[in-house]
Amino acid sequence: MWITSSEYSMKILLLPGDGIGPEVLAEVRRVIDALNAHHGLGLSVENGDIGGASLDRHGTPLAPHVLEMAKASDAVLMGAVGGPKWQSVSYELRPEQGLLNLRKGLGLYANLRPALCFPALADASTLKRDVIDGLDILFVRELIGGVYFGEPRGIETLPDGTKRGFNTQSYTTPEIERVARMAFDLARQREGRVCSVEKANVMESGLLWRETVTALHKREFSDVALSHMYADNCAMQLVRDPRQFDVILTDNLFGDILSDAAAMLTGSLGMLPSAALGEPGMPGLYEPIHGSAPDIAGKCIANPCAAILSLAMALRHQLGRPDLADLTEKAVSHVLDSGYRTGDLLGGEDTRLVGTEGMGRAIAERLSA
Amino acid sequence: MWITSSEYSMKILLLPGDGIGPEVLAEVRRVIDALNAHHGLGLSVENGDIGGASLDRHGTPLAPHVLEMAKASDAVLMGAVGGPKWQSVSYELRPEQGLLNLRKGLGLYANLRPALCFPALADASTLKRDVIDGLDILFVRELIGGVYFGEPRGIETLPDGTKRGFNTQSYTTPEIERVARMAFDLARQREGRVCSVEKANVMESGLLWRETVTALHKREFSDVALSHMYADNCAMQLVRDPRQFDVILTDNLFGDILSDAAAMLTGSLGMLPSAALGEPGMPGLYEPIHGSAPDIAGKCIANPCAAILSLAMALRHQLGRPDLADLTEKAVSHVLDSGYRTGDLLGGEDTRLVGTEGMGRAIAERLSA
Numbered sequence: 029m030w031i032t033s034s035e036y037s038m039k040i041l042l043l044p045g046d047g048i049g050p051e052v053l054a055e056v057r058r059v060i061d062a063l064n065a066h067h068g069l070g071l072s073v074e075n076g077d078i079g080g081a082s083l084d085r086h087g088t089p090l091a092p093h094v095l096e097m098a099k100a101s102d103a104v105l106m107g108a109v110g111g112p113k114w115q116s117v118s119y120e121l122r123p124e125q126g127l128l129n130l131r132k133g134l135g136l137y138a139n140l141r142p143a144l145c146f147p148a149l150a151d152a153s154t155l156k157r158d159v160i161d162g163l164d165i166l167f168v169r170e171l172i173g174g175v176y177f178g179e180p181r182g183i184e185t186l187p188d189g190t191k192r193g194f195n196t197q198s199y200t201t202p203e204i205e206r207v208a209r210m211a212f213d214l215a216r217q218r219e220g221r222v223c224s225v226e227k228a229n230v231m232e233s234g235l236l237w238r239e240t241v242t243a244l245h246k247r248e249f250s251d252v253a254l255s256h257m258y259a260d261n262c263a264m265q266l267v268r269d270p271r272q273f274d275v276i277l278t279d280n281l282f283g284d285i286l287s288d289a290a291a292m293l294t295g296s297l298g299m300l301p302s303a304a305l306g307e308p309g310m311p312g313l314y315e316p317i318h319g320s321a322p323d324i325a326g327k328c329i330a331n332p333c334a335a336i337l338s339l340a341m342a343l344r345h346q347l348g349r350p351d352l353a354d355l356t357e358k359a360v361s362h363v364l365d366s367g368y369r370t371g372d373l374l375g376g377e378d379t380r381l382v383g384t385e386g387m388g389r390a391i392a393e394r395l396s397a
Numbered sequence: 398m399w400i401t402s403s404e405y406s407m408k409i410l411l412l413p414g415d416g417i418g419p420e421v422l423a424e425v426r427r428v429i430d431a432l433n434a435h436h437g438l439g440l441s442v443e444n445g446d447i448g449g450a451s452l453d454r455h456g457t458p459l460a461p462h463v464l465e466m467a468k469a470s471d472a473v474l475m476g477a478v479g480g481p482k483w484q485s486v487s488y489e490l491r492p493e494q495g496l497l498n499l500r501k502g503l504g505l506y507a508n509l510r511p512a513l514c515f516p517a518l519a520d521a522s523t524l525k526r527d528v529i530d531g532l533d534i535l536f537v538r539e540l541i542g543g544v545y546f547g548e549p550r551g552i553e554t555l556p557d558g559t560k561r562g563f564n565t566q567s568y569t570t571p572e573i574e575r576v577a578r579m580a581f582d583l584a585r586q587r588e589g590r591v592c593s594v595e596k597a598n599v600m601e602s603g604l605l606w607r608e609t610v611t612a613l614h615k616r617e618f619s620d621v622a623l624s625h626m627y628a629d630n631c632a633m634q635l636v637r638d639p640r641q642f643d644v645i646l647t648d649n650l651f652g653d654i655l656s657d658a659a660a661m662l663t664g665s666l667g668m669l670p671s672a673a674l675g676e677p678g679m680p681g682l683y684e685p686i687h688g689s690a691p692d693i694a695g696k697c698i699a700n701p702c703a704a705i706l707s708l709a710m711a712l713r714h715q716l717g718r719p720d721l722a723d724l725t726e727k728a729v730s731h732v733l734d735s736g737y738r739t740g741d742l743l744g745g746e747d748t749r750l751v752g753t754e755g756m757g758r759a760i761a762e763r764l765s766a
């Protein structure tokens with residue numbers, strides 16, 4: 029059931045970026061083709077520049093016309109940005125700035141970070157298999173507020189000649205409500221449990237966070253199970269028994285640290301996707317959590333799974349095809365179970381080392397069966 | 398070689414506190430007696446009240462005369478504070494307030510938190526034995542500055558009726574220098590490596606932290622190996638390969654989260670001591686990281702090892718007897734190797750379940766041999 033162009037009902041913008049970005053997005057493209065051809069997805073593809081690639085071509089890490097293309101799309105999927113080639117450019121031209129500008133331009137305030145452990149890869153974790161096998165946490169991290177963005181901030185010289193560095197942690201009720209609402213909504217599609225994490229015991233911003241989440245829960249989401257946890261205890265619980273969690277809702281700073289710890293629990297960073305979402309109707313930005321990996325760029329050995337799973341997140345959260353999201357995730361899982369491994373993944377008996385294209389083809393073939 | 402009272406050259410103040418505090422401190426007392434009797438320690442002991450016990454007896458969680466006793470001691474060793482009995486008392490009378498007032502009264506700005514994994518207990522960790530066996534990290538966490546104490550702070554109502562919660566992360570050069578100096582000094586007594594952890598990439602307070610630590614290192618501690626790491630990466634590295642670290646120097650908030658994660662890596666929280674240190678000449682406060690455990694208080698089953706290892710920290714860092722610190726730590730390790738286990742520790746073949754006193758006696762006997 030090959031579809032004609034008139035049957036493309038949705039549009040995704042691919043931003044390959046730098047390093048291994050283009051290689052892994054080529055395999056995403058292959059998976060989209062398979063889903064269009066065999067499952068009636070109807071997703072058209074555009075391409076744009078971002079990061080160092082954009083700097084080289086357009087003199088800026090995010091050109092205005094690319095931001096416009098992003099806004100006109102249903103979803104945006106990025107590869108990766110950055111690399112040694114652009115290390116010495118000025119701060120506002122840095123490749124990473126392209127990503128920040130894109131997030132800002134699309135108003136993406138919620139970062140979705142799954143921590144997933146695939147059974148075939150559970151032994152790659154530093155944690156024991158029985159602690160980690162089947163792990164499936166979804167972090168919902170506030171992305172554009174908190175202490176990384178709060179004002180006032182700076183370094184000042186004090187009267188006695190010493191210096192003082194300061195930042196402001198700040199959250200308003202609406203900032204907390206919109207990201208909490210997203211966490212509750214997502215929990216309804218999962219196990220229906222949200223754990224909200226802050227330091228309400230020692231921080232007023234955390235106290236307002238807890239009060240606001242509690243009130244919203246009571247008002248609109250009493251069907252979801254809500255618990256609260258201090259951030260330091262959450263760090264402990266992620267090590268002690270990470271499978272106790274379903275959705276973890278937290279702020280920008282705590283989310284930064286805790287979601288990275290949780291990702292490392294899985295032992296396979298090359299497998300993990302992410303999403304940044306904003307208001308309903310705005311396209312989300314989907315991307316693997318791995319970087320541009322300049323050391324292996326161009327060698328065709330990068331793992332495309334995280335990028336393909338990022339597409340699955342777009343299918344679930346934005347393109348209205350949770351069925352195809354499931355199908356894609358199952359295809360990845362099946363290919364791993366069949367022994368396919370890129371070089372970053374733990375090999376072993378009955379596994380077969382493949383390159384970027386080998387992995388992408390295996391997943392696309394599974395989706396064409 | 399039993400010593401006479403005139404041979405007591407140093408004084409320790411024991412503050413048993415609440416819950417299992419008195420039980421575990423009784424075993425510390427037993428170990429002090431053994432070290433006095435058989436190793437010429439010359440440490441005299443005083444007792445004082447803190448926490449709920451103090452509230453019941455003196456109407457305040459820390460009486461002024463106890464603070465004076467603390468100041469007149471060479472070191473202070475606390476059991477634990479808090480419990481359900483005092484849950485409804487007003488904020489300033491809470492048992493925990495006694496601890497905060499004591500820290501403040503002694504000017505204790507550095508929190509030393511070892512994360513140690515004893516070979517006999519390595520299987521209790523959720524991490525694989527080969528990742529965790531022999532772990533020996535020392536966290537040096539700034540304790541009385543940063544976002545938990547910074548001003549301005551509060552919850553304000555905005556013109557549109559919504560609220561804003563805010564806190565201030567703040568560090569001055571002298572605040573950073575004094576805790577960094579302590580970390581470098583301690584590293585010289587260990588493997589000579591300090592990893593300084595912040596978020597200099599997104600926070601000015603972290604940038605000043607990095608610059609100040611770097612300058613101090615260059616000026617006074619160039620024999621110590623210094624590295625820098627972002628806090629989110631540190632959370633990952635603690636899961637990936639925790640044994641890469643020797644001393645981790647960090648601020649109050651990051652230290653709160655990361656030292657708790659590291660403690661949980663060991664799998665045996667009942668084994669971990671801590672210290673809070675201030676200016677040279679001021680007594681430090683030593684205490685197990687476990688709480689007052691009201692659920693098992695009075696049952697004589699609590700693990701006294703963390704309290705006894707807290708005494709070992711005092712011997713090393715303040716009482717000028719690192720030799721006896723080593724001896725005490727080895728006695729604890731030996732007793733575990735011999736199969737002694739309190740109920741909180743992982744049992745197994747060839748282990749013997751003992752109570753608080755059984756564990757304390759075994760360690761004291763080892764020190765009397």
Ligand SMILES: [Mg+2]
Binds near residue numbers: 284285288630
């Ligand atoms: Mg991070």
Ligand SMILES: [Mg+2]
Binds near residue numbers: 260261653654657
């Ligand atoms: Mg803590």
